[in-house]
Amino acid sequence: MYGINSLIKSGSLEAAYPLHSGTYKWTVSGPLSDRQIYYKICLKITNYEMPRTEMEFDSSYIYKCYILDCINHFGSLMFFGFIMGRALDHPGVVISNPVSEAFYRNCAGLSCTFEMAVLQLTIWFVRSCFKMFTKLIIPYLNVKKRQKQHDSKFPNQKLRQWESDYLLNKSERYRIAHEYLDTVAEYGYVTFFISSFPLAPLCGFLTNIMHLRIDAYKSITLYRRPNAKKVPKLICFTKLLQATTYFGILTNAAMIAFNSDLVPKEIYRMYYNASLEGISHQQFSKIPTSTVYSFYKYKANEETCYYNQIRDDNQNKTLLYWWILAIRFAVLLGIEHIVFLVQGFVAYMIPDVPYSVQEQIAHQKKIQSDRRETEFSFNINRKKSVRETERFVLIK
Template structure:
């Protein structure tokens, strides 16, 4: 479209070196075209007379870049200055030569020219390692607002292609163009999406089996004798709190018992074993999947540390490499700080326990009958919501602490810093997310004492018990609320916040956009754009990229952390929540397109970093897989009623010792799990008032039941309790050994790389050696 063009201003043409060549006459100037395919762009605010120091630093940095033969194009707006940066061909030739002679890096012989993603990465390194006379680098200057922003430009043609083939909601069930993503965003981003896509794909069988286990639990509604026994029980249960709570009937928990059996059945045991082996197979098949693409991209032998040394020489041939350092004092300080941080997070878990106890008491003593009847479950739900708020706040605090600890360590390179930060941040986040869940899974209802000797907080608040439907019900509620809230709210904010920021920036740059309305923009066949200069004209691509949301070196880390935490939920406590893989599958289908849309259209282009693996995250995933075996074994063996049911069936029930009866083998199990507390006992009378021992129907009772294996007289544990405890630990040991053996067999059975990939690498190395031998 042809638009009205005006002559450029003298100031702008002087900046471009044009006026001087034409005798200083701005009216006698041929059309000037400036390429928009710059390697990098810096943005600053125009400096007034009041802040000359900032202006000096800005000029000093630009002059340092020019001393390195970088071409800097300056375009001024009323209050914004754009610096377009282009590196000379010599820098890239030097990089290519050093890459060729390197031991751990390789350059494809059939690759012609320097890809823009590589140019951007090299210029990005040079900018970050350029210092002015005060010793400050670009990061310092950005913190002090000498420069407002920095970014590499989106390529309009490739951006449009990615948006059509990948970054759109209608492509949710289509494959990903991983190679195109790699060519645009670099190997690091491509491997993230490759890993996320592979994880999502392998979640399909896990989600299907988890759904089958859930539906299998539904069959218990009409066939389980346990549900029938609970729903028809006449047992009177002890009050769940002091003073206000009264005795209640076990049949009141009929609905909760049905809910409990949805995930506390034999199918859960099989599914937990499957998920533990699945985690290993996922990692092993991922290594094979990754190897195919890494070999195709010719980065199998690439080494991040050696790449950094090459870039350091390209930036400054007289530079000296930063030496490795190790200080026992610094390591001790970091270890102590990490330990203290973990203790603080665990302390928050204790505070959450106290909150639930106090809320349960207040709700039970309230005037609303509905809240009084459901005080325990109400406290558990409110506790889950508070836990989510704690997670949200602690995520920000954990990030700040992890960065400070990395500064104390003084790591040698960015790769080492990233690795150290990842380990610390994941450790903090893991304890933040799972401390409360570990308490609910393994301590809730097991340390609260018994009637007459309840454990109390501050001598007043009685420690909470398990949900009347079973201890796994509490874990299920916590898991369902946290996982659902995390995935739903995170996705909403992840998309809406960048969109809102872009909208706000657009409103803030309306004036700049109007001044660019007279720019004449066109594209050649390769998608490269050119704009004819006009008075106060701003390059449209620079403006378009400037008002996108900022990205940094840890933007991709946040995406990895979110999915790895989800992977932890999916595997560690899957015995209590078999629908977790299904929720993860649904979330990831949305997550892939959400992240793609965000990266392609809402955010500035991420620096295309090179890599051949997902880094330390592989070790983190392997550690989660081992922890999943331990946790699921403990959940089934300690938290669920699976072991007590098996012991009852084969030792105490109607079918014990191989005797066959007409009744169900689990008949009488519920009554077998109950112990009796009598009001005639002095300790019981001190805790339970006579007014509490009245049923809603008005009938007085002299005793009540509670779930435990204790004798009626001295409340000591019965022999059945010790037998069940022994079988629990025996099951945990057996479960873990069997699953670990299966994991090792699976890891051995699946090669880490396909045979054709190994043969291709072997042939490539052999051919390179033959060429060198000539």
């Protein structure tokens, strides 16, 4: 039994610095309430830029929204995964203000993986309910309000189809683009931290089924028909999905390398003891309780405090600490490159366009080429015949 949770439960170890309280007020409400605000800011900034073409304008606006979406949606998870508790070197550090406390406060276990899983599950549930309320219930109430106002003014008037459609909600220019950005954000929740919350694909699958029905009902019955516009591709969403995939590979590799005890366990198994007996003496350092600043009262082992760091008696980092840190970076690079190689191999083996479709495209191009050659030869022969006819007419 070498885990910190087991040591705390057994009474042989007590928390020496403040633990996270488990409240997620801002981290859940932030991604839901700030989105419409910075979308308007992005649109104003893009108007100031004045891009040359409409496609450049749309791409610039969507890129800005995507960057702010990543900060808004995944900033709290990044904080829990890679920043929270990293600033605290050893117990006894005096926390002077609430801002410093947010960085010094640590999670209950060796990492914040459990807190990240709970936070992701909470975000999935609250986000789905919030989206259903804002995307379905509010537009529905607005339509009913307009219809009721019209019926009160003209009680006996029967509206035609186009007149009743005018009472529906106006379809904004970037409504479909915002729906795509919402889908990209869900894809980010699935790919970025799947190592800490393996149920994210299942949550994404269930929410996508629900959102697909909601979006279909909303587009048909609650919004006016938008102006049809033909575009060659989905502007820049292919690049955004590819960037999300690459960044997800990097974050999951970092979670495995830095937020798990895989590397310390393997090093201890290879160089010290294959049965992992005594690993807690290596993973925990001791410090006199007289130098510890804590909000808790000690019940056992009052002279010595153990904390989750690899330090010497003077609280300095040891050579083993730097050795483990270097191996963590090596594991990060190794996992990243292996996944990139597998992804590149699969992308090479499965082309974007199937072979049968490529054959049909080549066949159509050959038919068009033969048709152009036939037309070209026909025009040349026609010109020759006209010239010969004119010559005979002149001779006559």
